[in-house]
Amino acid sequence: MKLIILENYSQASEWAAKYIRNRIVQFGPGPGRFFTLGLPTGLPRDHPESYHSFMWNNFFKHIDISPENVHILDGNAPDLQAECNAFEEKIKAAGGIELFVGGIGPDGHIAFNEPGSSLVSRTRVKTLAMDTILANARFFDGDLSKVPTMALTVGVGTVMDAREVMILITGAHKAFALYKAIEDGVNHMWTVSAFQQHPNTVFVCDEDATLELKVKTVKYFKGLMLVHNKLVEPLYSMKEMGAERGQSKKPYSD
Amino acid sequence: MPSNKSVSDAPIVQFTNCRILRDHQLQREDLWVREGKILNPEKLFFDEKGSADVQLNCKDSIIAPGFIDVQINGGFGVDFSLATDDFKSGIDLVSRKILSHGVTSFCPTLVTSPPSVYHQVLPQISVRNGGAHGAGILGAHLEGPFISKEKKGAHPEHCLRTFEAGAFQDLLATYGSLNCVQIVTLAPEMRRSNEVIRELTKRGICVSLGHSVANLSQAEEAVQHGATFITHLFNAMLPFHHRDPGIVGLLTSDKIPAGRRVFYGMISDGIHTNPAALRIAHRAHPKGLVLVTDAIAGMGLAPGRHTLGQQVVEIDGLNTYIAGTKTLSGSVATMDTCVRHFQEATGCSVETALEAASLHPAQLLGIEHKKGTLNYDSDADFLMLNDSLYVQATYIAGEEVWRQDVSGM
Numbered sequence: 001m002k003l004i005i006l007e008n009y010s011q012a013s014e015w016a017a018k019y020i021r022n023r024i025v026q027f028g029p030g031p032g033r034f035f036t037l038g039l040p041t042g043l044p045r046d047h048p049e050s051y052h053s054f055m056w057n058n059f060f061k062h063i064d065i066s067p068e069n070v071h072i073l074d075g076n077a078p079d080l081q082a083e084c085n086a087f088e089e090k091i092k093a094a095g096g097i098e099l100f101v102g103g104i105g106p107d108g109h110i111a112f113n114e115p116g117s118s119l120v121s122r123t124r125v126k127t128l129a130m131d132t133i134l135a136n137a138r139f140f141d142g143d144l145s146k147v148p149t150m151a152l153t154v155g156v157g158t159v160m161d162a163r164e165v166m167i168l169i170t171g172a173h174k175a176f177a178l179y180k181a182i183e184d185g186v187n188h189m190w191t192v193s194a195f196q197q198h199p200n201t202v203f204v205c206d207e208d209a210t211l212e213l214k215v216k217t218v219k220y221f222k223g224l225m226l227v228h229n230k231l232v233e234p235l236y237s238m239k240e241m242g243a244e245r246g247q248s249k250k251p252y253s254d
Numbered sequence: 255m256p257s258n259k260s261v262s263d264a265p266i267v268q269f270t271n272c273r274i275l276r277d278h279q280l281q282r283e284d285l286w287v288r289e290g291k292i293l294n295p296e297k298l299f300f301d302e303k304g305s306a307d308v309q310l311n312c313k314d315s316i317i318a319p320g321f322i323d324v325q326i327n328g329g330f331g332v333d334f335s336l337a338t339d340d341f342k343s344g345i346d347l348v349s350r351k352i353l354s355h356g357v358t359s360f361c362p363t364l365v366t367s368p369p370s371v372y373h374q375v376l377p378q379i380s381v382r383n384g385g386a387h388g389a390g391i392l393g394a395h396l397e398g399p400f401i402s403k404e405k406k407g408a409h410p411e412h413c414l415r416t417f418e419a420g421a422f423q424d425l426l427a428t429y430g431s432l433n434c435v436q437i438v439t440l441a442p443e444m445r446r447s448n449e450v451i452r453e454l455t456k457r458g459i460c461v462s463l464g465h466s467v468a469n470l471s472q473a474e475e476a477v478q479h480g481a482t483f484i485t486h487l488f489n490a491m492l493p494f495h496h497r498d499p500g501i502v503g504l505l506t507s508d509k510i511p512a513g514r515r516v517f518y519g520m521i522s523d524g525i526h527t528n529p530a531a532l533r534i535a536h537r538a539h540p541k542g543l544v545l546v547t548d549a550i551a552g553m554g555l556a557p558g559r560h561t562l563g564q565q566v567v568e569i570d571g572l573n574t575y576i577a578g579t580k581t582l583s584g585s586v587a588t589m590d591t592c593v594r595h596f597q598e599a600t601g602c603s604v605e606t607a608l609e610a611a612s613l614h615p616a617q618l619l620g621i622e623h624k625k626g627t628l629n630y631d632s633d634a635d636f637l638m639l640n641d642s643l644y645v646q647a648t649y650i651a652g653e654e655v656w657r658q659d660v661s662g663m
Contacts, residue, residue: 056296061284067303 001182001196003221004204004228009170012206016101016168018232019202023099023164025235034069036091038100038162040111040154073123073152084123084152097162104169107131108177108190112153115189121155156194164200167192172208179212261302264289267652268306272638274317275608276628285317287634290651294630312638315646318608319626320358320635321589322615324437325395325485325519325546327363327562329553334362335563337374345379349388351554353656355588356611356645358635359390359625361436363548365563366398366409373430381434384635384650392619393436396429397485400440400450401465407490408576408583409465410564418445422453435459436619439485441466442476455480460619462519463501465490470503477510483618484518486548487535488527489582505539517618519546520610522596523587525572529599536600544618545592545611550574550584594643604643 006012020037029035039055052072060070071090077083091097107115107129114129128136133147140146159165169178180190182203187193195201210218269285276283286293286306298304328334330351332344345362352360362379364372376394384390399415406414417424426432438454439462440447451461463476464485469492473481484491484501492500504516520543522532536543547553552560552569559568559577562584566577569586576583587595589611597607616626624633634652637645648656 052300053296056299060299061295067299067305070299072300 002202002224002228003182003217004202005210005218005222005225006204006206008206012168012170012204015232016166016204019166019204020099020101022232022235027098034094036094036096036098038091038097038102038154038159040102073154075148075152080125080152084125087123087152087154088158091158091161097159099164099166100159100162101166101168102159104167104174104177104181104192105132105135106173106177108180108192110156110159110167110192110194112151113156113191115191117156117188117191119186119188119191119194120157120160122158123152123154125150126153156191160194160198164202165195165198166202166204167195169203169205169209171206172211174205174209175211175213178203178205178209183213183217261304262289265307266293266298266304267308267310268295269310269312269317272312272315272317274628275319275605278605278609280316280605285628285636287652290634290653292628292630292632292634315638315640316604316608316643317628318637318639319612319616319628319632320389320637320648320650321356321545321593321611322392322619322626323352323357323360323547323549323589323611324392324544324615324618325363325397326352326357326360326549327365327584328551329549331551331555331560333551333561333563334375335364335367335371336561337371341375341378345391346388349384349391352389352589353648353650354645354658356590356593356637356639356648357389358384358637358648358650359392361392361395363395363397366401366406366413367563368413369428369430371563372396372428376429376431376434379434384655386650386653386655388655390635390650391434392621393434395437395439395462396435397439397462398465399428400425400444400447401490402441402443402467404467405441405465405490405492407465408562408565408567408581413564416444417447417450421446421449425450425454432457432459437462437483439464439483441468442481443468443472448475448479451476451479451481458620463491463504466501467492469498469500470507473501473504474507474509477504477507477514477516482514482517483544484516486521486526486546487518488531489521502535505535505542515542515617517542517544517614519544519548520596521546521548521585521587522592522599523547523572523585524595524599526582526585532596533600536602540602540606542614543610544614545589545596546615547587547589547592548584549586549588553586553588590643590645597643604641607643 004015006015024035027035073087074083102110104110112126113121127150136147137144181192186196266288273280274283274285286295329348332348379394381393382391398409399413400417401414403411403414415428437460442463443466454461460483461481462483462485463473463481484504494502510516520527520532522545550562550567557569559566567574567583568577572586574583574586575581593607593611596610613626616622625635628636635650638647639645646658647654
């Protein structure tokens with residue numbers, strides 16, 4: 001695991017963005033060669049705060065992505081389980097997820113894999129924990145009865161299949177979850193801990209999120225920042241990459 | 255990028271690198287247009303899996319809804335109150351020329367005239383969409399002849415009339431037809447005006463109060479019967495008095511029926527109203543302010559003598575007076591000049607200035623679902639402006655109908 005500790009939310013966001021940019025450039029996508037980015041699922045369609053609106057406003061409208069290359073789980077599908085299975089097939093067809101980017105909940109869940117979710121689960125319909133429902137109430141004018149109680153989500157196993165996983169954790173309210181995720185054992189009550197068994201994980205967090213960690217842990221990883229920051233240095237543009245494709249640019253691996 | 259649209263094959267244009275006026279704010283967003291209307295790009299992306307056919311870089315311009323002028327008496331030598339043989343080509347000329355001022359829709363205005371003029375001219379005015387040929391015509395604005403003698407301003411006294419005999423029938427007989435009439439200005443203190451106001455409002459015609467010596471309660475009564483507009487506030491009405499604010503008092507009246515708003519026209523050319531008065535009105539009732547030009551035939555031409563219906567006016571710089579007097583008669587300001595002057599004089603935000611010339615007139619006429627905004631599914635009538643609010647390009651139904659010469663005019 002690489003634990004990247006930045007001072008605050010904006011710096012953490014910027015570091016993560018540069019890292020993703022570098023990974024995409026290194027990968028050298030092109031026609032027929034897709035960089036598959038995985039993101040966790042969210043609220044049902046047709047809600048102004050729906051995941052579709054969120055993704056459109058915060059991501060898709062700023063980049064030139066072809067709509068055919070966007071796959072979002074459809075909560076309105078007639079057969080939800082078939083929708084989930086089809087989603088798993090689409091991931092396989094795209095060559096697997098290259099990089100999965102997600103956050104964690106205060107209860108340590110990744111995507112909607114609530115405490116108690118199987119660590120080898122696949123994309124499925126999941127009932128939501130009360131904590132999650134309360135957290136989502138703000139999107140429904142505080143009316144708890146309006147908040148959906150089920151969601152479609154990628155499974156822990158699905159994310160573990162990704163070639164690389166990046167988890168973003170900011171804020172003091174996530175600090176305990178981060179502690180459980182990286183300093184305690186692998187436990188299905190804190191599903192993010194599953195990534196201790198993934199070969200390529202990056203945790204990006206801000207100072208506040210480290211409040212429950214051992215001072216020793218924090219000092220160790222802060223000391224590595226000099227090396228880790230090399231990962232976000234500007235790379236050559238894709239055009240210039242040309243002959244150097246295939247060569248590893250990583251100065252070190254963990 | 256290949257487009258794959260399931261709803262329509264019409265080309266989709268994406269205006270990028272711009273700031274658009276939406277939800278009362280300038281937002282850094284792209285503007286999408288298809289088939290003459292503003293398109294919702296999110297629906298296009300997810301529902302149709304479509305994308306833009308053409309992307310235009312707006313070089314950081316401001317994109318605002320096209321201006322709507324609800325009081326314009328003519329321009330470029332054309333006088334809408336003169337029944338000439340080539341009236342139609344006159345109105346076409348004006349509608350084309352005002353595109354460069356950012357006006358995409360307007361109400362050709364007729365000042366007080368004898369019935370023969372109305373009978374000849376009104377049938378030649380038709381509501382029509384704008385385009386490369388010129389700004390759209392929303393309908394005529396009839397300012398007079400049912401106005402007060404004491405506040406006639408530049409209107410000819412011998413043509414003033416009352417409707418105390420036959421109320422609405424008198425009005426109809428005078429005008430001949432109300433087919434393409436959008437606004438009527440009258441003085442509410444005249445006998446039987448309330449009946450007339452009700453009849454006009456029933457027909458969807460906006461009633462405006464102006465050229466009047468009405469006191470506040472007469473004005474309030476008129477509003478209760480359906481009047482929604484005030485013609486060039488402060489001009490041709492009793493001045494504000496602290497014990498009887500007159501028509502000006504409507505701006506803060508508490509007798510306006512619930513759910514309704516009184517709008518008021520302002521000619522912000524720096525002459526008709528002192529900037530301090532403009533500020534007082536704006537601060538008292540910012541959401542009701544509608545910028546109008548009240549432009550006359552001499553607008554766009556060199557200084558000198560021109561007509562305004564039955565009168566002769568003299569133009570000297572920005573001042574226009576009835577020949578030989580100091581009575582103001584219309585203006586030669588252009589709409590974009592008025593927007594800039596309004597913004598400077600009140601120190602208001604760019605968004606407020608732009609809305610006073612687009613959103614508010616659309617709300618006045620009850621057409622804001624298709625004009626006056628850049629909301630999805632609205633008509634794609636918009637302008638590209640620079641930061642100093644000079645119009646760089648005018649678009650109607652998504653097509654460019656005017657562009658500023660690069661050589662700089």
